[in-house]
Amino acid sequence: MIPPGLMISAPASGTGKTTLMLGLLAALRAQGVTVQPFKSGPDYIDPAFHTAASGRASFNLDSWSMNRARIDGLIGNAEGAELILGEGSMGLFDGVAIPGACGNGASADIAAMMGWPVVLVLDVSGAAQSVAATALGFKTMRPDVTLAGVVLNRVASPRHETLVRVGMEQVGVKVLGALPRRKEVEMPERHLGLVQAGEQENMPQILAEAAAFVAAHVDIDALRAAAMGGVESHVAPAIITPPGQRIALAQDRAFAFVYPHLLAGWRAAGAEVLPFSPLADEKPDDSADVCWLAGGYPELHAGTLAAATVFRKGLRDFAQTRPVHGECGGYMAMGAGIVDADGVRHEMAGLLRLETSFAKRKMHLGYRKADLNVGIPGYDAKARLRGHEFHYASILEEPDAPLAHITDSNDVTVAETGSLRRFEGGGQASGTFFHLIAEAP
Incomplete structure (x- = not known):
């Protein structure tokens, strides 16, 4: 009921x-x-x-x-x-x-x-x-x-x-x-x-x-x-394809933004989520077949992340043979560096060449539609995704291969394409500024 x-x-x-x-x-x-x-x-x-x-x-x-x-x-x-x-x-x-x-x-x-x-x-x-x-x-x-x-x-x-x-x-x-x-x-x-x-x-x-x-x-x-609208039964949940069978998920105060329905959907599909904390200098579980860096506030913890050598090396090693994907804050932490609000640059993981800055903030807000150029964990090339972007980072450089063609809710092209980089061992690094909500109907 x-x-x-x-x-x-x-x-x-x-x-x-x-x-x-x-x-x-x-x-x-x-x-x-x-x-x-x-x-x-x-x-x-x-x-x-x-x-x-x-x-x-x-x-x-x-x-x-x-x-x-x-x-x-x-x-x-x-x-x-x-x-x-x-x-x-x-x-x-x-x-x-x-x-x-x-x-x-x-x-x-x-x-x-x-x-x-x-x-x-x-x-x-x-x-x-x-x-x-x-x-x-x-x-x-x-x-x-x-x-x-x-x-x-x-x-x-x-x-x-x-x-x-x-x-x-x-x-x-x-x-x-x-x-x-x-x-x-x-x-x-x-x-x-x-x-x-x-x-x-x-x-x-x-x-x-x-x-x-x-x-x-x-x-x-x-x-x-005054409440109304109760029904006797409900529709079965829509199936969500997880990004992998064993998912190393960055989760702490710097990486906390992931939609609850996605996590629930991954688990319902039989995937195992293996949390780890970059702020505690932890690396992704080596038994995982994919790593997902959630969004959050890396700019507030940039110094700690820059000093987290075990995390940064572990992430780079992981990406040589398996996919790593980041959303917004996770994407920025996968980049080359983050400039904090005081103008100080902090070195990040370097999986991508993305450079972002909070020294001069600019709000990016709104729904996003993405037509993937290549596949990412859980979605094949040419998949059409819907999500939402909300951050204040200014992009200094986004020079890697564009991950997708991205538009806003008015079908106007958005400059932030996301990034993709492939490695000789078969792994890849990808990221977007938008948070995935669902595949387009």
């Missing part, structure tokens, strides 16, 4: 979605309610927070990159739960201009597809009854999306709350909660979003405070009663 669900969304980023989501997950878990979390969109940081708060692995659902069969298969992870909570990305209706696999990437697509009513988080600071006009617009914009109600955030005083509630009554929108201003429950951030869950040493305290905060100011019973 797949339980009913709700989509936690907002008009924009920075409104308080994650605070409400984590508080609800932790509060419901404390009450003994089993909740399955999902993340709408390509964000690769929030799912780890969801997992910490709920005790269940969280998965991304993306209407631009994933077809309906893959999304339905991922919903099967909610089997045995009592409630589904999905957290949206950006604003509820925000997506790209040209639709992809089964939508434009907006959280509203997933809410409509799954029949989940939306709980809209509204930042009411600086306004009162006027906020109701925003709620009314969200209520009526898409007929296939149902608004369960709103949670008011950053409420200044009881009088302020009363005035906002008056406006909501006028437009027939239910208020499910009102969160007063409280900076101590806000999550610390850095240039790619929230500081990763694995780096939060006081995570249990953060979650406990968020749970108490939300439980005190949100009508959780009313919110649960």
